[in-house]
Each structure stands twice: as C-alpha cells, then as structure tokens.
Amino acid sequence: MEGQGLYAERKVFSLVLERRSSALALLFFVLVLILVFLAPIIAPTDPYLMSVRQRLTPPGDSFFLGSDAFGRDVLSRLLYAGRVSLMIGAGVALSSSILGVLIGLMAGFFRNLDGLISRIIDAMMAFPDILLAISLVAILGGSMINVIIALSIVYTPRIARIVRASTLVIRELPYVEAACSLGSSTVYVLTRHVLLNILSPIIVQATFIFVYAMLAEAGLSFLGVGVDPSTPTWGIMINEGRQYIDQAPYLILFPGLAISFSVLSLQLVGDGLRDALDPRIARQM
Amino acid sequence: MTESLVSIRGLSKVFQSEKGPVFAVQDVYLDIPKGDIVGLVGESGSGKTTLGRTLLRLIEPTSGAIVFDGNDMNSLDPSSLRALRRRMQIIFQDPVASLNPRLRVKEIISEGLIAHGVGSRKERTEKVEALLVEVGLQPEDMRRFPHEFSGGQRQRIGIARALALDPEFIVADESVSALDVSIQAQILNLLLDIRDQRGLTMLFIAHDLSVVEYLCDWVAVMYLGRIVEIGSSQDVYSSPSHPYTRSLLSAIPKPKPGLNRERELLQGDIPSPLNPPTGCVFRTRCRYALDSCAETIPTLVKLDKRHKSACLRLSEIS
Known part of the structure; x- marks a missing residue:
C-alpha cells in the first residue's frame, strides 16, 4: 500500500503550477483562505459592532470599505463572511463527493442496482438545483450545517453520474478481469482498480461543486432561506445591501467581488487540474 | 492421450442479447492433457475467447461441465471454487x-x-x-x-x-498477437521455458497459425462456437482433414515462393452466431457442401488415435 500513486499526483501538481493562469489563481485562492482564516486578528473591528451614527458611510478613512445600514464595518464583515461561505463550499464539495462516489460505484459496478439508482439520479437532476435546495432548507431549517446538507444532496447526483459512467468503462477492462481471476475481493477491486483510476474526473468535478455551492449559498441567503441571517455570509451581505443600492452601491460591490474572484480562481484551478490530469493535454503543456 | 488436467464436457454458452440469443460456444468437448499446450485457433467471432473465459469461470457456462483435476466445477461450493481458481490463471491479449x-x-x-x-x-x-x-x-x-x-x-x-x-493451468488469450514479431518470438520462448520448468498446462488461444504450430502440442480448430477438428499439431498441420482447417492452413504464407500449392480460399464472412446455419455450421462457406449437410450436425470422428474431425463428407473428400 506504500506511496501508491504519489508519483502521479506530484507530477499533476507541478503541471498545474506550470500553467500561469492556474498558478496565479491558486496563489490568489490561498491568499483569500489565509485572510479569512486570520479574520479575528486582521479585522479592524467586531463585525457585529453597530454604530448607528455612522451608518452608510462610504469607503474612506473611518471605514476602509465603508459601513452598512447599521454602521457595521464592511471589511470586517467581509472577512468573517468568507469563513462561512468557503466552509459551505468545502463542506458541500467534500460530502457530495463522498456520497456521490459511493452511489456511483454501486450503480456502475452492480448491474442489478444500476436501473434503480440511475432513475433516482435522473429524477433529482431533472429538478432545478436551487428549487430543490430551497425546499430542503425549508424542511431542515436554516443553519450552516443544514445548508451544507441540503446542497450536498443537490450536488451528489452530479458526482454519482460521473462515477457511474467511469466505472462502467473500467469494469470491462482486462485488469479488472485479472483481479477476479486472481481472487481479489469486490472492495479491493472497487478501491484499487476502479476508484484509483477515476480520481481525476472526481477531483475536477469537486472543484466545480465547491464553486456552485458558494454561489448557491449566496443565492439561498439572498432569497432569505440560507443560514441564520445574523451570521454574515457573502450572500447575506448582498441581500442586505440590495435595499440601499442607490445610496451605497459599495455594499453589494465588495461581497460581489469577493464571490466573483474566489469563484473565478477556483474555476481556473479546476481547469488546470482537468488539463494536467489528461495525459494527452498534459504532454503539450 | 495422457491423463487430462482439464476436461470440458458438452460446454455451451448462450448470451442473451437484444436481438436474441447468441450461440457463442456450442457443445464443446475438449481434453487438455497435463503438461501440454493446446492451441485453440479460429477466426474472430468463433468463440475462442468465450471458451477460455468460461473455463476460468470468468463467464458462467449455460450448460455442460468443466472437470479440473477430477473436480467438477459445477458442483463445488464457493470456497472450494475459489481455491480451485487459484490453480488456474489467465494471460491477456492487450498488454x-x-x-x-x-x-x-x-x-x-x-x-x-x-x-x-x-x-x-x-x-x-x-x-x-x-x-x-x-x-x-x-x-x-x-x-x-x-x-x-x-x-x-x-x-x-x-x-x-x-x-x-x-497455477497449474494457464489460459493465454491471444497473448502475443498485440506484439511485434520479434517480441512475439521472445514471449513464446518464455512461455515454453516456463512450461518446461513448472510443468504447466496451457490453453493457447490464437488466430496466428504459425505461432500455434511452433508452440503447441495439440491444436483445436473452432468455427462458430464448435470444434471442427482436433489433433496433435503434427497431424493437423501435415494432414488437415476438415475443409475449414484446410482453407486456414492454405492461407499461411510459405517461405518458398516457387512452391505452388493449390489454395482453398474462404469466401465471405463467418455467419452471425445469432442465427447459426442448421446442420454443419461451416456448410455456407464450404466448397464440398451438399444439401444433406444442412440436416445433420456432424460429430467429431476419430481419424486415428490422435486426430478427430467433424465433417459429414470426411471419407469422400480426404
């Protein structure tokens, strides 16, 4: 079991960095992560501290990125909000990948389960993402963990479908047949032969789900069915700032930029990963 | 024949497809003697690979029995089957x-x-x-x-x-056909060395007749799921009796260009196993076929101790 596939992964990582746009995007995203992580230290003020006399102050000396309708510091709120938004993105990407891999492997490897699982996946994917998420959050109640659960359920079929399709291909390859003839267990075949060979599309899809989840969270918060409104997230900040768009457009500008640039950088990293994991393209890079 | 390690008794495999049943292997009897290499030759679609896979239980047979070293594989419980499968392995075509x-x-x-x-x-x-x-x-x-x-x-x-x-038994499924000719020779020699050192028994599936002649002690010729001729390599290559075998062998290029032999060229393609011909499966492409060939399924007839052939007009054409 020692060091399996490490060689290949290291090569992929350096290939991602060789592409300038992906390397810059990765750098930017890491920077965002650090800033957000250090929020309690670098935030100028408490994100909940209201100062009614200084409400809707434009960006300037007293508030670097301005203040909102309650006189709260936008920069501090932006940093704290990033923690929640990124946490939701990562949580959804991780849990929908794990669930999707389990379901997809079962559907792809066991012929008799395929029909049922595939129909359920199709039905879920026919439902509009945001509508399904809204109904789930409405049932579960609004909190960060419930938003993660709801969005994970929404995005699991995307992973499951890719895993199923890749598994169907791998299952017919001679090395899987060899494994059966050698007497390997189903679990061994699924993990060492199938899963190890379909990691690339899963990783790439997971980065995209990270992005979709952050956007969906913003959408849910904007619609008022996201996390508890007292917790700042980038989506909630936009929702609150919407009412003052004519007096203080910067209230939606900065969280909007935060979402756009995080999403863009993650997408670029995802693109780089996809190309680096495809041997035909990787060779040309 | 010496004691056989693997014995196939009336093996058939029918795949269910959307267009109907596909008769991949039909009523095959084959004994593989201990320590020998048996070559299985035939065109694409003749059922060679299915037969090999069924032997190893990578595909479940539809009917018939496989006896491995005295054990009927149909009657074994899963744990004994697993232990038995350990003694038989496969080498693939695509490296x-x-x-x-x-x-x-x-x-x-x-x-x-x-x-x-x-x-x-x-x-x-x-x-x-x-x-x-x-x-x-x-x-x-x-x-x-x-x-x-x-x-x-x-x-x-x-x-x-x-x-x-x-393992004691190895199925080599087209194991050299994806390689360059010079590399083929190296791998064939390696297989022979291993056979000699380990006393292995082998079923060598191939469509290259010269490779089989070089490597194998016995040859079985398959056509559309049935074995039409079987015998020691020497006998089959020197005096092929079935019309199909003759056509196959006459297609081997000979090193002496001046030597003009009569060639028995095959016309057309192998019929679909979805709807195999009645009677003799080869009759649609056989130059000796008569109307009566459509009525009876020919069985393998002993020509001598080490040579059998399945043709209804065997006595007339040889």
Whole structure:
C-alpha cells in the first residue's frame, strides 16, 4: 500500500503550477483562505459592532470599505463572511463527493442496482438545483450545517453520474478481469482498480461543486432561506445591501467581488487540474 | 492421450442479447492433457475467447461441465471454487489494458498473493523479485509503473502476475498477437521455458497459425462456437482433414515462393452466431457442401488415435 500513486499526483501538481493562469489563481485562492482564516486578528473591528451614527458611510478613512445600514464595518464583515461561505463550499464539495462516489460505484459496478439508482439520479437532476435546495432548507431549517446538507444532496447526483459512467468503462477492462481471476475481493477491486483510476474526473468535478455551492449559498441567503441571517455570509451581505443600492452601491460591490474572484480562481484551478490530469493535454503543456 | 488436467464436457454458452440469443460456444468437448499446450485457433467471432473465459469461470457456462483435476466445477461450493481458481490463471491479449496504470509493478504482481493472504509482506516482496527474474525483468523494476515499460515487457509483467499464485493451468488469450514479431518470438520462448520448468498446462488461444504450430502440442480448430477438428499439431498441420482447417492452413504464407500449392480460399464472412446455419455450421462457406449437410450436425470422428474431425463428407473428400 506504500506511496501508491504519489508519483502521479506530484507530477499533476507541478503541471498545474506550470500553467500561469492556474498558478496565479491558486496563489490568489490561498491568499483569500489565509485572510479569512486570520479574520479575528486582521479585522479592524467586531463585525457585529453597530454604530448607528455612522451608518452608510462610504469607503474612506473611518471605514476602509465603508459601513452598512447599521454602521457595521464592511471589511470586517467581509472577512468573517468568507469563513462561512468557503466552509459551505468545502463542506458541500467534500460530502457530495463522498456520497456521490459511493452511489456511483454501486450503480456502475452492480448491474442489478444500476436501473434503480440511475432513475433516482435522473429524477433529482431533472429538478432545478436551487428549487430543490430551497425546499430542503425549508424542511431542515436554516443553519450552516443544514445548508451544507441540503446542497450536498443537490450536488451528489452530479458526482454519482460521473462515477457511474467511469466505472462502467473500467469494469470491462482486462485488469479488472485479472483481479477476479486472481481472487481479489469486490472492495479491493472497487478501491484499487476502479476508484484509483477515476480520481481525476472526481477531483475536477469537486472543484466545480465547491464553486456552485458558494454561489448557491449566496443565492439561498439572498432569497432569505440560507443560514441564520445574523451570521454574515457573502450572500447575506448582498441581500442586505440590495435595499440601499442607490445610496451605497459599495455594499453589494465588495461581497460581489469577493464571490466573483474566489469563484473565478477556483474555476481556473479546476481547469488546470482537468488539463494536467489528461495525459494527452498534459504532454503539450 | 495422457491423463487430462482439464476436461470440458458438452460446454455451451448462450448470451442473451437484444436481438436474441447468441450461440457463442456450442457443445464443446475438449481434453487438455497435463503438461501440454493446446492451441485453440479460429477466426474472430468463433468463440475462442468465450471458451477460455468460461473455463476460468470468468463467464458462467449455460450448460455442460468443466472437470479440473477430477473436480467438477459445477458442483463445488464457493470456497472450494475459489481455491480451485487459484490453480488456474489467465494471460491477456492487450498488454496495456491488462495492467492497472495507477499501480506499481510490485502491487500488480502481488495482487493475487494479497487476495489469498499468502506470506508476509517481506516474503511477498521476495516472491515478486523472483518472479520478475523468472520472466526476464530486473528486481528493481517492481517500483516502476506500467507506462515505463515496452509492450513486450508489459506482457512479461502480465505473465509474472499470472504465475504469482503458482497455477497449474494457464489460459493465454491471444497473448502475443498485440506484439511485434520479434517480441512475439521472445514471449513464446518464455512461455515454453516456463512450461518446461513448472510443468504447466496451457490453453493457447490464437488466430496466428504459425505461432500455434511452433508452440503447441495439440491444436483445436473452432468455427462458430464448435470444434471442427482436433489433433496433435503434427497431424493437423501435415494432414488437415476438415475443409475449414484446410482453407486456414492454405492461407499461411510459405517461405518458398516457387512452391505452388493449390489454395482453398474462404469466401465471405463467418455467419452471425445469432442465427447459426442448421446442420454443419461451416456448410455456407464450404466448397464440398451438399444439401444433406444442412440436416445433420456432424460429430467429431476419430481419424486415428490422435486426430478427430467433424465433417459429414470426411471419407469422400480426404
């Protein structure tokens, strides 16, 4: 079991960095992560501290990125909000990948389960993402963990479908047949032969789900069915700032930029990963 | 024939497809003597590969029995079947697709050892080193990945994997047809060496008749799921009796251009196994076929001690 596939992964990582746009995007995203992580230290003020006399102050000396309708510091709120938004993105990407891999492997490897699982996946994917998420959050109640659960359920079929399709291909390859003839267990075949060979599309899809989840969270918060409104997230900040768009457009500008640039950088990293994991393209890079 | 290690008794395999049943293997009887190499030849679609896979129980047979070393594989419980399968292995055609690209050579070769819990980690490593040397590679190669090897070397890795569990019987499915001719010879010699050293029994599936002549003690000719001729390599190659075998053999290029032999060229393609001809399956392409050939299914008739053929007009045409 020692060091399996490490060689290949290291090569992929350096290939991602060789592409300038992906390397810059990765750098930017890491920077965002650090800033957000250090929020309690670098935030100028408490994100909940209201100062009614200084409400809707434009960006300037007293508030670097301005203040909102309650006189709260936008920069501090932006940093704290990033923690929640990124946490939701990562949580959804991780849990929908794990669930999707389990379901997809079962559907792809066991012929008799395929029909049922595939129909359920199709039905879920026919439902509009945001509508399904809204109904789930409405049932579960609004909190960060419930938003993660709801969005994970929404995005699991995307992973499951890719895993199923890749598994169907791998299952017919001679090395899987060899494994059966050698007497390997189903679990061994699924993990060492199938899963190890379909990691690339899963990783790439997971980065995209990270992005979709952050956007969906913003959408849910904007619609008022996201996390508890007292917790700042980038989506909630936009929702609150919407009412003052004519007096203080910067209230939606900065969280909007935060979402756009995080999403863009993650997408670029995802693109780089996809190309680096495809041997035909990787060779040309 | 000496004592047979594998004995196939009336084996049939019918696949269910959307267009109807596909008769891939029909009523095959075959004995594989201990320590010998039996060549199985035939065109694409003749059922050679299905027969090999069914022998190893990678495909369940529709009917018929396979007796391995005195054990009827149909009547075994799962754990005995697993123990028996350990004694039979397979070498594949495609040296690329048959090795998992994400695993190191050591992990590939030791897979069977791990699956059957053979030896400690250290013993397994030693076993892998010994196997690599046996197939003509270096012990250090075990830390490399399959893509770092050439086609012939990969085929050697596949052979080492098959040998890891010390099997008695090996099915080699077109194991050299994907390789360059010079590499083919090396792999064939390796197979012969291994057979001699380990006393292995082998079923060698191929469509290249000169390869089979070089390697095999016995030849079975398959056409549309049935064995039409079987005998020692010498007998079949020197005096083929079935019209199909004759056509096949006359298609082998000969090194002497001046030697003009009568060639029996085959017309058309092999019929679909979805709807095989009645009676003799070869009659649609046979130059000797009569109307009566559509009525009776020919059985293998003994020509002499080591040679059988399934043709209704055997006495008239030979």
